[in-house]
Amino acid sequence: MMVEKKKTTTKKTETKKQEAKKVAPVKQEVKKQAAAPAPAAQNAVAAPGATTQKDARIGVFICHCGTNIAGSMDIQAVQDYAKTIPHVAYVDNYKYMCSMPGQTLIQKAVKENNLTGVVVAACTPRLHEPTFRTATKDAGLNPFRFEMANIRDQNSWVHMHDREGSTEKAKDAVRIAVAKAALLQDLFPKSVPVEPAAMVVGAGVAGMQASLDLAAAGIKTYLIESDMSIGGRMSQLDKTFPTLDCSQCILTPKMVDVGRSEKIELMTWSEVENVEGYIGNFEVTIKKKARGVMTPKEAAAKGIVGGGCNGCGDCDAVCPVIKPNVFEVGMKPRKAIYINHPQVVPLIYTIDFNACVKCGLCVTACGPEKRAIDLNMQDEFIKVKVGTVILATGYDIFPIENKQEWGYKRYENVITSLEFERLICASGPTGGHLVRPSDGQTPMRVAFVLCAGSRDNTGIGKPYCSRFCCMYSLKHAHQIVEKIPGCVPYIFYMDIRSFGKMYEEFYYRIQNEGAKFIRGRVANILEDPKTKNLHVYADDTLLDRPVDMEVDLVVLAAAIEPKADTNRTRKLFGVSCSQDGWLLEAHPKLNPCGTTTAGVFLAGVCQGPKDIPDTVAQAEGAASAASIPIHMGEVELEPYFAQCIEEKCAGCGMCVNLCPYSALSLVEKNGRTVMQVTEAKCKGCGTCGGFCPGGAIWMQHFATPQIVAQIDAFLLGGEE
Amino acid sequence: MARTKGYPEALEKKLKDQRFYREDSTPDFVNRIEKISRTMAHMCFQCGTCTGSCPSAPRSSYRIRKFMRRAVLGLENEALTDPDLWLCTTCYSCTDRCPRDIAPTDVIMAMRNIAFTHDIVPVNFLKTVQAIYKTGHGVPNNDVNRAAREKLGLTRDPPTTHMYPEYMPGIRKILDHYHMKENADRIVKEREG
Numbered sequence: 001m002m003v004e005k006k007k008t009t010t011k012k013t014e015t016k017k018q019e020a021k022k023v024a025p026v027k028q029e030v031k032k033q034a035a036a037p038a039p040a041a042q043n044a045v046a047a048p049g050a051t052t053q054k055d056a057r058i059g060v061f062i063c064h065c066g067t068n069i070a071g072s073m074d075i076q077a078v079q080d081y082a083k084t085i086p087h088v089a090y091v092d093n094y095k096y097m098c099s100m101p102g103q104t105l106i107q108k109a110v111k112e113n114n115l116t117g118v119v120v121a122a123c124t125p126r127l128h129e130p131t132f133r134t135a136t137k138d139a140g141l142n143p144f145r146f147e148m149a150n151i152r153d154q155n156s157w158v159h160m161h162d163r164e165g166s167t168e169k170a171k172d173a174v175r176i177a178v179a180k181a182a183l184l185q186d187l188f189p190k191s192v193p194v195e196p197a198a199m200v201v202g203a204g205v206a207g208m209q210a211s212l213d214l215a216a217a218g219i220k221t222y223l224i225e226s227d228m229s230i231g232g233r234m235s236q237l238d239k240t241f242p243t244l245d246c247s248q249c250i251l252t253p254k255m256v257d258v259g260r261s262e263k264i265e266l267m268t269w270s271e272v273e274n275v276e277g278y279i280g281n282f283e284v285t286i287k288k289k290a291r292g293v294m295t296p297k298e299a300a301a302k303g304i305v306g307g308g309c310n311g312c313g314d315c316d317a318v319c320p321v322i323k324p325n326v327f328e329v330g331m332k333p334r335k336a337i338y339i340n341h342p343q344v345v346p347l348i349y350t351i352d353f354n355a356c357v358k359c360g361l362c363v364t365a366c367g368p369e370k371r372a373i374d375l376n377m378q379d380e381f382i383k384v385k386v387g388t389v390i391l392a393t394g395y396d397i398f399p400i401e402n403k404q405e406w407g408y409k410r411y412e413n414v415i416t417s418l419e420f421e422r423l424i425c426a427s428g429p430t431g432g433h434l435v436r437p438s439d440g441q442t443p444m445r446v447a448f449v450l451c452a453g454s455r456d457n458t459g460i461g462k463p464y465c466s467r468f469c470c471m472y473s474l475k476h477a478h479q480i481v482e483k484i485p486g487c488v489p490y491i492f493y494m495d496i497r498s499f500g501k502m503y504e505e506f507y508y509r510i511q512n513e514g515a516k517f518i519r520g521r522v523a524n525i526l527e528d529p530k531t532k533n534l535h536v537y538a539d540d541t542l543l544d545r546p547v548d549m550e551v552d553l554v555v556l557a558a559a560i561e562p563k564a565d566t567n568r569t570r571k572l573f574g575v576s577c578s579q580d581g582w583l584l585e586a587h588p589k590l591n592p593c594g595t596t597t598a599g600v601f602l603a604g605v606c607q608g609p610k611d612i613p614d615t616v617a618q619a620e621g622a623a624s625a626a627s628i629p630i631h632m633g634e635v636e637l638e639p640y641f642a643q644c645i646e647e648k649c650a651g652c653g654m655c656v657n658l659c660p661y662s663a664l665s666l667v668e669k670n671g672r673t674v675m676q677v678t679e680a681k682c683k684g685c686g687t688c689g690g691f692c693p694g695g696a697i698w699m700q701h702f703a704t705p706q707i708v709a710q711i712d713a714f715l716l717g718g719e720e
Numbered sequence: 721m722a723r724t725k726g727y728p729e730a731l732e733k734k735l736k737d738q739r740f741y742r743e744d745s746t747p748d749f750v751n752r753i754e755k756i757s758r759t760m761a762h763m764c765f766q767c768g769t770c771t772g773s774c775p776s777a778p779r780s781s782y783r784i785r786k787f788m789r790r791a792v793l794g795l796e797n798e799a800l801t802d803p804d805l806w807l808c809t810t811c812y813s814c815t816d817r818c819p820r821d822i823a824p825t826d827v828i829m830a831m832r833n834i835a836f837t838h839d840i841v842p843v844n845f846l847k848t849v850q851a852i853y854k855t856g857h858g859v860p861n862n863d864v865n866r867a868a869r870e871k872l873g874l875t876r877d878p879p880t881t882h883m884y885p886e887y888m889p890g891i892r893k894i895l896d897h898y899h900m901k902e903n904a905d906r907i908v909k910e911r912e913g
Binding site for chain 1: 765766767768769770771772773774777778783785786813817818819820821
């Protein structure tokens with residue numbers, strides 16, 4: 001029934017097609033007119049009339065993708081239909097079009113059948129457009145004579161259980177792709193030189209590792225850090241699992257290397273203010289926030305010989321303003337002029353101008369020789385030019401007080417894991433003695449609440465696994481067993497995710513050391529108001545028995561979340577976010593360091609939760625990826641630029657304001673004001689082309705006649 | 721089935737419980753529950769937050785997590801014949817805290833609904849139905865209450881069907897529509913004679 005109906009439709013289609021053909025020459029003329037006056041950017045625009053729709057010979061190649069496509073549609077039916085489409089000179093199918101034999105098949109067919117364009121009906125352009133473009137090029141055609149019909153991701157995968165429907169949809173997709181392929185022009189990518197410098201945003205362990213690698217590869221690197229010192233989250237940790245290295249001990253050498261490297265220009269207390277440009281040529285404005293204290297270099301530049309901060313701390317001693325130290329999670333005081341911790345790099349004091357009362361005592365204490373302090377310092381803006389950028393902006397701790405059942409911030413003896421890290425750390429506020437915040441007593445029973453805010457679909461917490469909480473909680477259990485004889489850690493868990501190298505062995509070790517594991521998520525915590533002890537309520541799911549356990553201290557393994565200013569970062573660098581708010585990688589498996597913006601790469605937790613080994617690995621990957629364009633010296637830009645048809649351009653300038661990439665400008669040419677495109681800046685988004693009231697903008701590879709042909713193919717060729 | 725080689729029959733019966741993918745498991749049980757309860761019962765990952773939150777659990781043998789598990793596995797008979805099913809007070813603590821955003825309370829209610837269609841329902845629940853049919857209240861007003869209300873300066877009867885008995889026909893109509901009274905009367909009679 002269905003087939004019969006289709007046959008008649010196809011006949012109708014053919015008559016319609018012929019009608020469409022009659023219209024075609026007009027369209028061609030439009031195209032000729034359009035293409036001809038386009039600026040003769042020597043290699044960018046095809047010679048007018050190079051290929052017309054009339055003599056187009058298109059080859060259609062249908063991929064099975066194993067059973068991914070062939071399993072849910074009738075490939076033979078699509079192939080038979082494709083033969084009936086106008087301009088189609090050759091049709092074939094193959095199990096894996098992207099394989100070497102598949103590509104060879106395309107090349108052979110192009111040569112033997114004298115094809116002018118290639119359509120591959122397979123997966124997505126994002127996955128295999130480069131593959132098939134190369135095949136098209138190797139066959140002797142211009143690579144932009146290739147068009148892809150997506151019959152997998154947007155068809156066979158979503159219509160897995162509708163064989164007839166997906167077959168019909170594939171026919172449509174092929175017809176539409178052929179319509180465009182018949183009108184494609186030869187295009188030539190443009191090469192632009194790459195600035196031999198890189199920028200890394202965020203100087204945690206990811207940013208530092210990436211910078212060190214880039215510097216080691218001989219690339220000038222700007223390392224931007226918004227805090228007063230480098231080291232990030234890792235410098236707040238006491239020990240690292242599973243090896244139990246002291247975090248500072250393994251981090252400090254790297255921090256010193258970063259500070260010392262001649263290739264790394266370290267900018268702490270600085271933020272990225274603005275980003276312009278594109279891969280190879282990013283122009284970045286960096287805001288150097290007023291620090292109030294001059295480095296020896298800055299002092300020398302101002303003519304103060306032998307001046308500048310040497311980190312002696314005399315100012316700290318006299319400052320009368322006391323504030324909580326954010327680095328110590330507010331558990332230790334600091335002055336208005338401060339350093340985060342004794343090992344900071346760079347060792348330069350910073351004034352918190354929100355707290356400073358400008359009494360001037362520090363200026364006196366600093367003395368007439370150093371003269372490092374300038375209470376009237378202003379923010380400074382610096383412009384740098386870089387070829388590639390790595391984002392390593394890290395993460396925030398989820399505000400776990402939002403999960404009210406665990407009582408954080410209501411009960412004194414409920415703390416987060418980061419607070420635990422500072423309390424157990426020898427350089428922390430208690431000198432490494434774990435104490436109850438309520439009375440300073442040593443806790444003897446400590447409950448660890450895992451998945452606190454992670455794996456939570458209620459809308460309050462985070463749906464994802466924060467990935468390192470299991471392991472650091474095991475480490476915490478080890479630390480209290482080691483430091484406090486007789487203290488028992490109780491770990492309330494849903495699953496222990498010890499997935500890394502030597503992690504499961506670490507789990508074994510901690511259990512052997514006496515940690516008690518209770519398989520049940522903590523439902524509720526209540527405080528005994530007299531003793532300030534805590535009652536932890538859960539279900540021991542393995543014993544099938546509700547638990548009411550009285551403990552001295554509760555440690556919440558709070559979830560982590562994307563930085564609060566992720567949105568700003570996103571807009572500055574033109575990168576996307578995934579559903580969970582982390583920055584989006586170009587491909588979750590095959591391109592985890594790249595982004596959808598060429599030349600911008602990701603490293604560390606800003607892309608998604610990961611522990612230190614994974615962070616360092618990704619940082620090295622990102623550094624490698626970011627160094628490639630710099631070492632190549634130039635990058636090819638896709639030739640999807642807008643072109644101005646100067647005869648038609650009225651010089652109204654509306655497009656100039658619309659362009660999101662500032663790629664357009666108005667110039668005087670032959671006594672007329674016309675628009676000009678800076679091709680390297682143009683991303684081919686089509687905003688201007690779609691808007692231009694005079695139709696004076698020609699979008700290469702997405703030209704109006706091409707798109708109209710696709711719409712015609714769909715509307716006139718499909719069922720009414 | 722585990723072999724029990726000469727062990728008493730009781731042990732054989734006990735071991736039978738260890739296999740849940742048996743012919744008596746009902747695959748669409750969870751679908752029916754979800755249709756009634758409007759919650760994704762099949763997404764339970766057995767963290768135990770529900771039982772941990774449950775005020776009934778420390779005082780009784782009621783284990784809400786166990787019912788969720790039975791829902792997921794389609795153990796219809798086991799779930800419906802367990803008298804613990806009727807120990808939930810519907811306080812909704814578990815629903816408040818469930819990290820998978822499931823409403824275990826509503827799953828229990830759905831199971832009770834299904835159980836009722838099999839006449840599996842404790843007599844005290846049926847007597848509540850009868851009381852509502854009679855007075856509009858599950859727990860009707862009594863003289864002690866009336867005295868207490870008077871002492872507090874309230875009317876002897878609350879402004880409900882007690883004060884406005886003319887609304888009783890409406891309530892009865894609803895109950896009749898679902899054959900609640902008729903079934904309750906029948907089951908109570910069967911049990912108590």
